Amino acid sequence: MKKNFLGLIVFVLMILSLAGCSKGNGNEVVESKESEVNEESEKVLTMAIGSEPDQGFDPVYGWGRYGSPLIQSTLVETNVDMEIVNDLATSYNITEDGLTWTFNLRQDAYFTDGEQVTAHDVVFTYENAKASNSIVDLTIMDSIVAIDDFTVEFKLVKPESTFIYSIAKTGIVPEHKYDDTYGDNPIGSGPFKFVQWDKGQQLILEANEEYYGKVPEIKKVVILFMTEDAAMVAAKTGQLDVAMTVPSLTTVEFEGMTLLNTDTVDNRGITLPVVPNEGLTTKEGYQIGNDVTSDISIRKALSYGLNREQMVEDVLNGYGKPAYTECDNMPWFNEESIVNYDLDKAKGILDEAGWIDANNDGIREKANLNAEFTIIYAAGDSVRQGLALNASEQAKELGISIQVEGLSWDEIDKRMFRDAVLMGWGDQTPMETYLLYNTSNKGVDYYNPENYSNVIVDNYMEEALTTTDSDKANELWKKAQWDGTTGTSTLGDAPWVWLVNIDHLYYIKDSLDVGEQKIHPHGHAWPLVSNLRDWKWIK
């Protein structure tokens, strides 16, 4: 009896080990194939850079707006210095009133199925994108028509000079080959050709040999979609050429790989209510105003009195830069916004404004009001939490007491009109500046919860939107930050105390040259590959 039963177990174990053996054979086969791939991998680029677009690789639904659509082409694009250069368009013209935009298209651009790219494809793309109810915001576009096969005319609802940046992000899809499965199997006229997409796993691209521009040197690209931890595991086995990472994982060293940190405009800062509490509420009933932060001396003192370099060291492990605006180093950045860390100056500002610590409890008072307020941050984000806590610590030296609270976004939505919030922005267009500081947005949404309103700034921004000269526009955006008398920067009204720009971190194989990187916007992964067609292997 016992023997029979034992026999049964032994039998089962034998079967399992047989299965193990045959898997072993499969294992060898795969291993040798992998080493083949490794030899060839000089030509195949493997990257792990985060998450795939849920709607597929379809520009109509927003694919390619972070970086470059790779598979499709855009009418214009931004170069390394964030200047607008032509891509599908050979030239463009904007009328004086800023309402009619005409683009002339090149005639040597073809989709990878051989069909030529024409104005009709452009019209098709923009009309569908407008109707798609996605993150592609074309509300400013009134109409778009093809004047002839290679000329497109946009008509805007009102002048908006920043529209060109939106055009630079919109890939063009083929009218003749578009249906609702396009995102799973797209064709385009871009530098790379779509080969295969295994959802949730990998995207395979090949260089487009018929590309009208410079054909990429890297011929085959595999992009893997995995979590950061899984990417670290893969990097360890040497299978990745590029692996995206975060500061907390950078202590590991990988053989043959170096850590690259790119400059970004992925910023974090504190928005502080600029109006006092007068009993007003938003239309949903949320209280507006904060009696402490509405005092401009408090805000300016914080901006001068917080050591941003220290924050970068302590909170970001050195992987970041101090930030003084929402658009540091962009072409529309006013360098006068930069302030030096000056604790004495900060204290002086508070003293002059009447914030004195009369009772010696470490907190200044003015007219029976303690210099204390709360900074809220999105719970679960360790960087925001770190920055808020760091600010709170540093503020003690100024005699300001800051409470720090981590909440969920829907809670923040209710409290952001009366408390300071640690938020992050960073886009490659000055439209963001408009949305953040414009009077029409105050108290409405999370763009301007601090209720900031400055008519002079509004005027500069409106003018910047209506002007058709991009240099003039940049000057006007700069004036909005500081024109010598007033503005949105620390020198002016200081509604925001911007803190840091977070570097984006990637492990890159030593044999890979990823070219010069543009300043990355908010959003970690895809911006790295916007210049993928310039990458090459270093021999």
Place this chain on the structure above:
Amino acid sequence: MKIFNYIMNNFIKMIVLIILVCIVTFTLAVNSPIDPIRQYVGSGVTLSVEQRESIEEYWGLNDTKLERFQKWAYNIMHGDFGESLIYRKSVMSVIKDKAMSSLFLMICTFIVSGAVGYLLGLIMGKYRDSILDKILKTICVTFSATPTFWVGILMLMIFSVKLNLFPIGFSIPIGKTMEDVNFYEKVYHAILPIITLTLVFIPNIALHTRSKTIDVLQSDFVLFATARGEKSIMINHVIKNTVIPAITIQFGSFSEIFGGSVLAENVFSYPGLGSTIVDAGLGGDIPLLLGITIIIAIFVFIGNFIADMLCMAMNPMVREENIIG
């Protein structure tokens, strides 16, 4: 005829169950504080207020909750599961895309953990209190208390990184186009996730079977059989009495296996339904969330139903009870 009535009865029960599940899920999802638009748009994307409102309109957020449920229920009755707001495709096609590999993983886990767990349970019960039993029991209890993803990461670190025996994840080799992938590679990639899930689910059925085995071995009729010198007590008595509870438990833990597969999929970057339903839930994508929930509810119900049918097939007493009584 009687058996037909039985099946019809169960079918009606299933429909009622699904309706209730839908109502509860919908109510919970719609009342959750998640702002789906914020999740969808992400941060740092500049959108005008107009566009935001247009998206809200598209997502149906401007209708009242009752209206939204009515619209959805009406569509479902016509077999239209609606369109996923995150994926912008029909819910059915999203589910079809993602379900295949999940299913493969889950069915393998189900069978392997069932078979091995049952055998282990029998062994532990028979050799109760021996060294073997003590060791196996400790292992079982340990694994049942261990989180799935931790076991997964452990497997990954040992077998993929240190020993380089298995791939680090995914369901097909990196960089290979679909036509080049063969069946063996698919199985090869599924092994670690299956082992992970199996290790975590074996204890459940093993420990249950163990206690049932002990019960049977202590019963009067087994005592009598031993006294008579019967040779194959295990096969004649124990198995016949323990296999039905084992099947019931195994089929009942179907939903747990599904939950476990979510975690395993995450660790191994294995594509599947588990991560999809998490995305749907966190993203406020109600059509997709409800679609998957219904499918799972149907599966669990069918699982239990099959368990019942098997029990009836194997045990005439149960058959009579269910159909006549």
